[in-house]
Structure formats: C-alpha cells, structure tokens
Amino acid sequence: MRSQKIDPNVPAQILEYDKRFEQYGSEFTFYDYNLPKDLPSSMKHSYPIIVADPPYLSQECLEKVAQTISFLTRPGQTYLLLLTGEVQRDRASKLLGLRPCAFRPEHSSKLGNEFRLYTNYDPGTNLGGWEQIWLILCGMSLFYETVMRELQKEIHDQYWELAAVRVRMLREIRRLRRALLLPVEDCPANHTNNNDDNNN
Template sequence: MILLMLCGSLLLYDFQKLYPTITVRLLEYDKHFDQYGSDFTFYDYNHPEDLPLELKHNYQVVIADPPYLSKECLEKVAQKIYFLAHLEESFLLLLTGEVQTDRAADLLGLRPCNFRPQHSSKLGNEFRLFTNYDPLERLGGWVQEK
C-alpha cells in the first residue's frame, strides 16, 4: 500500500516509525521537510500543475490537509488529489473546516465522519475529517444524513 500526505500536518517521521512497511510521500510547502529526501516533494497549492509526472495516479491513499479554508484552495487541492490518486480505487481523507462540507462533497465526493479532530490551540473554525469511503466503526463512521 502506498500512502501520500498532501499539505500534511502529520509528521512524516512519526508515521514512518509506526508503519515502516508503508511507502509514504509528503507533499508540503515547508522546505524544512526536505530532510526526508525522496520521501518529500515540495508542493505549492497555488501551482497544482507543478508535480513530477511519476506521481500521477500513483497513490492508493491520499490524506490532504489544505492550508486554507477558501474555495480556491480546496479547488486546487482537489485538482491535485485527482492527479495523484489511483484511477480505479483510492481512499481519500480530507482534514478541513466544517464550512467546506458542501465543497468537499461536490469536488471530491467526500462525506464527513463523526470523528472530530481536536487542536491544542483554539481555532475559530470547527474541523472535520471527510472520506470517500465508509469508515464503519473507525473514525466514528459517517455522519448520518437527517
């Protein structure tokens, strides 16, 4: 299984320690992650077309944590997710503000999970985790529509 973290807030090093057999690629704007060598690719969401072609449709799992809650940002991140994810079947996880619920559904076919991420600092926006697959008991399952 191959995992990709796009605009990741998760630490690559910690993930690799927990799951040493999983190949991970971190796409991130912060160049201090270049210490991870080939596991790191510089990525600026403002330029979604600027990625190596060998990454195209190469990832079974894509975890995205866009840097902003704007419509423009999510649209550009969605473009890149479609570029990176396997065509046949991929598992998409998106961590973003609850205000993006409709956009996440429209752009990527994602639904919110009952799991609610918590931040150590108080943020003005409620965050959610969205997936394109039913996580069942994991992550609290999908939020049931009323």
C-alpha cells in the same frame, strides 16, 4: 513519518510548501497549491491512499487541492481523507464526493474554525463512522431524486399521450373540413331533394 514507524515497508510521500520538511529526504516533495499539477510525472495516478490538509479554508484553495488529488489518484479504488473546516462541507461533497465523519479533530491552539474529517469511503466504526445526519440527508436526497425521476417520466409519458391525441384531433379536423368543402351536388341530401322536386 508515523506510517513508516508502524511499518517501514509502507512507502509514503509528503507534499509540503514548508521546506523544513526536507528533513524527510526523498520522501518530501515541494508543493505549492497555486500550481496544483506542478509535480513529478512519476507521481501521476500513483497513490491508493491520499490524506489532504489544505492550508486555507477558501473555495479557491480546495478547488486547486482537488486538482492535485485528481492528479495523484490511482485508477480504481482510492481512499481519500480530507481534513478541513466545517465551512467546506458542501464543497468537499461537490468537488470530491466526500462525507463528514463523526470524529471531530481538535487543535491545541483552540482555533476558532471548527474542523472536520471527510472521507470517500465508509470508515465503519473507525473515526466514529460517517455522520448520521449526513446519511439521513443523503437518503433524503436519493429519495427526492427518485421521486423527481418518476415525475419526469410521468410528465414525459403524458406529453407523448397528449401529442398522440393532438394528432388524432388534427386528422379528424382535416376529415371534417374535407367533408364540409364537398360540392353541393355530391351531397346525398341534395340528391334526395332533387328527386322530390321531379316527383312533384
């Protein structure tokens, strides 16, 4: 594989359904995306770099490939590159937390679907960096999330303030009810009237 031509000491493993890749010997593992975790246990959580190129542009395919990626990912920092269609942009973000790069892959066969490269890390100047419009949208999303959290906190605080006012009002209503239900002879005004009658 090309990575080993650059540095033969870099281990690599190719997961592929097409058995023509068996020519790579022990570096080939048969893979069927319909069985996303049907892989050797030795591969579980073993790879710090994963490059994925799903065979189809369907939601089902990407969801299953995402399961395979989760199976392969080494704990800690793992660099993930995903080559798939523009139509998978939102799913790539939701399932794997990936963002599109400015670099746009092209096929010599002139396929009708536009393809994109997505990563879970900022490639900087490589691959054209993350797409700027995506960064703007992410910034707007973070802004709206912050605003929503502040609004929720304000609503929460106002709720408890209103609850406290309601408690005080209920206490005052109870006090007034008790005052209105006192026996007539206990009312100070009634004592005054009786004294006036006796004086007369």
